[in-house]
Amino acid sequence: MEHIGFGALPYDFAHLLGGVMLLLSFTLLTQRRISATIATYAAQALTLAVAACWQGWVQNEPALYVTGAIAFVAKGVFIPLMLQRSLARLHLRGAREEAMGIFASMALGVALVVLSIMVVLPTTMQAGALTREDLALALSVVLLGLLMMITRRTAFTQVIGFMSLENGLILAAVGVAGMPLVVELSVAVLVLVGFVVFGAFLKRMDTHFHSLDTSVLDQVASENR
Template sequence: MAYGYDISHLLSASVLVFSFLLLFQGRMFGLLNMFVMQAVCLSLTVASQAHFQNAPHLYVTAAIALFFKAGIIPYSLRRIIIRLGIYRDIETIFGVGLTLVVGVALTCLAIMTVMPLAHAQELSAREDLAFALSVILMGMLMMITRKNAISQIVGFMSLENGLVLAATGVRGMPLVVEFSVAFSILIAFFVFGLFVFRIRESFDSVEIHVMEQYRGEKQ
């Protein structure tokens, strides 16, 4: 189908666009909203892949992504934010502008890396991989540049979105891998959430640099 390639291309590109928006966002709820939008885009991408690849099990993956990433996880994070009362602006290590420039550079690097590599694959899979790698790198960038524990969780989750994007772009991805990835993400989320509360109890803050002062080893 001629338009199939265009549609999936558009959708996976929009996942990348939301990654940029995540980097740009300065407020907690805005961040969560962007994350929800990214998860919706991701699930649409996976669904379209399921349709065009004739791989019905990918619908399950799409449903998992929609349910957890766009539903439960953002909702729980929102509750955490409200309970902890951290609505204020997110501090970044260096300015938003510079972060976005680094993001663009990372996208270029991802394209340069993947494009010559996967020439045996079909076109859409190749570009999907490039998008996915960019999303992964940008998730890591977000984890590094944000000082707040909640935004680091969001960065990690968006990194995982990139992984799912990479996995579904290629044909023949078994369902069991999807399940295990989804499961491990959920576990990771629980652990993160628990830690955030514990940290808050112990240190009265979720700002990371506050915790560093309490580390016994650091002289």
């Protein structure tokens, strides 16, 4: 692939999609209503689907369309629907949850983005601009997902943080030219199986505690130490 930079459509559009994903990561960080969090996650997954297909077209790599399709069907539609349904079953539809203050989490989020740019850009000087920017954006999405898992207390939103982190991983994988299908497959396996596991956990926790607050679980652990 020739050198692609600002002003070339493949680069600009990929950059735009990565930027939208990062923006949605920030939205996830500050969103308090659980059902809105799920919707935001779905939007991020759909953006990822478009980004994967765009890379498939730019790199002329049909396998990436499969990655895009998986992101669209499983993560953009199926998982969010399932989560919304179990939320309704638990009568938590309008529920809000406590989290770290908006200013603090935004500040931490911005710091993490700065960190990932400072880490990635100098280390990738020789790589093409597309790869560099994509990797920086992907790492930012990964780190923000991690931050969301740390700042949230309910299992539901931690799971969403985890899945958003996975979106970042796939964004990184699709941005690298010619990466063998193995990774796309592996990530798909992870997401599908991971969801089954999470589903099982949520169901069990539901039957045990009638609450999804993991701090209840920590209490159980400390009593038994």
